[in-house]
Amino acid sequence: MRMRAAGTAVIGALALSVLAVPAAQAADGSRGDTKISGVVVNGGKPVVVSATGTKTITVSFTVTDDSGVKWAQGILYHGSDMDHADSAALANTGDKRSVCTEVNATTSTCKATYTLTAGANLINSVAGGWKVWAIAQGNDTDYVKKENAKTFQAQRLSKLTVNASPEPVKKGATLTVTGALTRANWDAGKYSGYSAQSVKLQFRKKGSTSYTTLKTVRSDSRGNLKTTVKASADGYYRYSFAGTSTTPAVSAGGDFVDVK
Known part of the structure; x- marks a missing residue:
């Protein structure tokens, strides 16, 4: 079976977290003056993973x-x-800890890479908001532990297509614009339609550099899009999706229509 339960990774993560003494439990805690700040995940960008992909990020x-x-x-x-x-990722270091580099006598920058894999620790139900659990200890045994040191988004890669027809078309005639909005299905290892989503139909006149929204279309149960417009001038039609917490924004490449 290609997909294993994400919970398997969690059990291992929690078991190893106990090794991070004094982290016997997950809740926040501290002793002394140790502080954690400036947490950055993947350069501040969402973590977007394809249907069968693996993404290694830095924290x-x-x-x-x-x-x-x-x-x-x-x-x-x-x-x-x-x-x-219900899912987790550990650092890709031998001891599962971050590598800390001294900045000065009291400050260090701590860094590690993590791997998120479709069908393993990424399944459809865990798309969206993730958190960083973090702990640090000083040389004097002071420590700080944060259950939610930072939040970030793990998203299912999206794709969007467009086709405007007939081509060429007479001015004032009806154009039918079809397309499909799909996104990574981590459970199945393929792309599946993203249903009931609002997608903008946009037009860029030949010679222009910007798109104008003509109308909003809703994807059907299979992610398909279809609408009609009156042809007015040579230019490019595209669909554009604003994205959700689980799925990134995407725009189709413009389909050029020659108006006679």
């Missing part, structure tokens, strides 16, 4: 402690909190 943060930084660790997870996570 970095700053740790401060008056005695210096001993170690730090981050776990990426999906769920209301770490105790109820």
Whole structure:
């Protein structure tokens, strides 16, 4: 079976998180002056993964402690909190901790890569908001633990097509514009229609550099799009989708229509 339960990855993640003493449980906690700040996931961009793809991302943060930084660790997870996570990703380091580089006597930049894989720790039900669980410890054993140090989006790659016909067409005649909005189906390892979504039909007149929205069309149960417009001038028609929390924005390449 290609897809394994995302929960399998979670069990391993939680087991390893216990090794991050004093992180015996997931909830926030601290002792002393250790601080975590400036968490950045994937350069601040959503993590977009194709139907069968793998995405390796970098997570970095700053740790401060008056005695210096001993170690730090981050776990990426999906769920209301770490105790109820239904998927996760551990750092791609041997000990699953971040690699910390000293900036000065009290500050270090801690960084690690993580891998998100369609059909493994990415299944359809976990698309959307993920969180970073993070912990850091100073050389004096002070520590800080954050259950939600940062949020980010894990999204299903989207695709959009367009076709305007007939071509060429007489001025004032009716054009039929079809297309399809699909997105990665991580469970099935293919692209499936994204239904009931509002998609804009846009037009760019020949010689212009910008598109104007003509109308909004709703995708059907299979993600298909279809509408009609009156041909007015030579130019390009495209569909444009604004995106959702689980699926990124996408625009089709313009289809040129010659108006006689």
